[in-house]
Amino acid sequence: MIEFDNVTKIYKGNIKAVDQVSLTVPQGSVAVFLGPSGCGKTTLLRMVNRLVPITDGNITVNGMDTKSLNEIELRRKIGYVIQSNGLFPNMTIEQNVTIVPNLLGWDRVKQRDRFNYLMDLVGMEPDQFRNRYPHELSGGQQQRVGIARAMAADPPVMLMDEPFGALDPIIRTHIQKEFLQIQQEVQKTILFVSHDIDEAIKMGDRIAIFKDGSLMQYDAPTELLAQPKNQFVQDFVGTDRSIKSLSLYTVADLLEYKKPKPVKKSSFNLKVDLDTSLREAMAMLFNETEQELLVVDKNNQPICEVTITDVQQYLQENTQTA
Amino acid sequence: MWSVFEYMSHNWSQIVDLTIEHFQLVGSAVAIAILIGVPIGIYLTTNKALAESVLQICSIIMTIPSIALFGLMIPILSIINQGIGFVPAFIALVLYSQLPIIRNTYVAISDVDPAIRDAAKGIGMTTWQRLMKVEIPNAFPVIMAGVRTAVVLSIGIGAIAAFIGAGGLGVLIDQGISRTNRDMVIAGAIGVSILSIFADTSLGFIQKRFTPKSA
Known part of the structure; x- marks a missing residue:
């Protein structure tokens, strides 16, 4: 767990880079710091491992004040x-990968095992x-090695400063996916800096949006897209926020909200399972001439059918601005 | 032309002795110059304002003609009875070697990719570990280039040190001029050239051997 308590950074010349930020990142979850360049997100990240000294406030990692170490x-x-x-x-x-274990004085066998595992x-x-x-x-392989190196000594907490920013879009999407799988396995507490809203939605359990060093909103991606707290957040997430949020919901979410329609037709061209994201489901409906999708369970047994209107209603219900 | 080779074959053992003498003078001077220059160069990366002045001073030393520097040192070192010979030549070579060594070390360490330095800091290396494991290895080729310049420079200037009795291959040139023995002068010059080429090539080999694969 990482806790920021009224953290402030003032650079020489009275420039406020980070202004009284308080937020908590729960154990084992990913928090994305999002915002335009110069909003203080990287500074805030670098204060955690004290590459940037804190002017005021406290950061605690797993209950320990970083200043006490x-x-x-x-x-x-x-x-x-x-x-x-x-x-x-x-x-x-x-x-490269075993540099931290090496600094910590692990023996060779242990270092080698760790390298193989990572x-x-x-x-x-x-x-x-x-x-x-x-x-x-x-580039993609280098970045993977970079991630392996960061996990070498099995740290409970990881800081990632735009880790996939320099990769081309295809490789980036691929590594993002892989990284989420790794995270499911290792369950680290991760701070992730990004300037890309789509990446943030994909990677974050929670997203913190910053503007000029101040925290604008800190919420789960669905909340952030459904209910932006102010104009800045609304502009930042974009006018297509409802479409963005499609990738956050699955067919199962839709069925929870809406009573499934019984299956009328006998044959369907399009089939989806409960874990399919609404984004994929919509894409299928747009691409084909069909009006309905057949939802099937794990055993490929039909459950119900879903139409574009169903998705639309669900989104309207869930993304109304407060 | 043949007379030069004749001279060289007749005086072979003397030429070898002088070459060894020359090599010892330059070798010891550059070794000490590295021990002084590299730490100064590294320190200067932490103090940019001082770096300007130190490099300026080194440049000024370089502009002093060697013969004038020897002349200046005679009265000073005479106090400890070392006005001529090995000691003033050694000191002069150490001084002349400072500019290429300090400047190249300073530039090489300053030019280490900031991202690499940041990563080294971020994963918890101490300043010393960062220097030894990351900064110096990556700066090594450029530092070595400075050392090579210093060595070649010192071999040339070392020839002039014969005029103040420091020995070395300059002796052949010095005596050849006084005796108007052209073969002797040429033999000395050839010796100096071969020594330079040999030293530079071997250092180039060392540089290659210890340069990280990426550079």
């Missing part, structure tokens, strides 16, 4: 991933990459 020790307990991966070009992939976790063959150098890897 030696900053070197503190940083070794917090995973850190940056946009340009920051891999050390003079070290092999194995040396490379498997990020989907790379350990033996194939062990003795290679960062420049021999593609």
